Amino acid sequence: MEDYLEKIYELIHEKGYARVSDIANSLAVQPSSVTKMLQKLDENEYVSYEKYRGIVLTARGHKMGRLMKERHAMLADFLRMLGVQEDTLQKDVEGIEHHVSPATLEALQSLVLFLQAHPDVLTSFLSFREQSSERSST
Structure with a gap:
């Protein structure tokens, strides 16, 4: 529905x-x-x-339609922040939005807002992620 x-x-x-x-x-x-x-x-x-x-x-x-649209957009923003590719992102958003509790969605929304307010933290995370992936590929 x-x-x-x-x-x-x-x-x-x-x-x-x-x-x-x-x-x-x-x-x-x-x-x-x-x-x-x-x-x-x-x-x-x-x-x-x-x-x-x-x-x-x-x-x-x-x-309800507006809430679904906003939830979808928030999850897409979150995955984009994490560096998830667009082709994967849309499939993942569809799966996540139907299998995650309202409390978890609320926590993710807070995290998105926090990362938007503190881009330095997001930059540090993305740098950490890149370094981790470089280490695991060697």
Whole structure:
């Protein structure tokens, strides 16, 4: 559900609307799967969905979609800070965001904010990491 809410939120902010076909293409799923999930999201009051009409995020859905988007961005920022390559980064973010507790996500957010406020610490870490990798490759 979270992936769908994040994608709907993203599409509405990018294009002004979200269609079943857009969601299906973005998430690489069948339109029938999107329709089923939209019905569940509607039942749980995250979206207002009527077949052959638009998809509208409820206030609850908008809040959850925004939180999913922010969580995704924070995790991507964190992995970028650590020097993880972009092709690996997106796959890892998808895995992490669904298997980590809210408390751990909060701790990671604090760490990201700390590293942004103290770039010297991040520079020291990256230097340490590079030296460690050089030592292990010899």
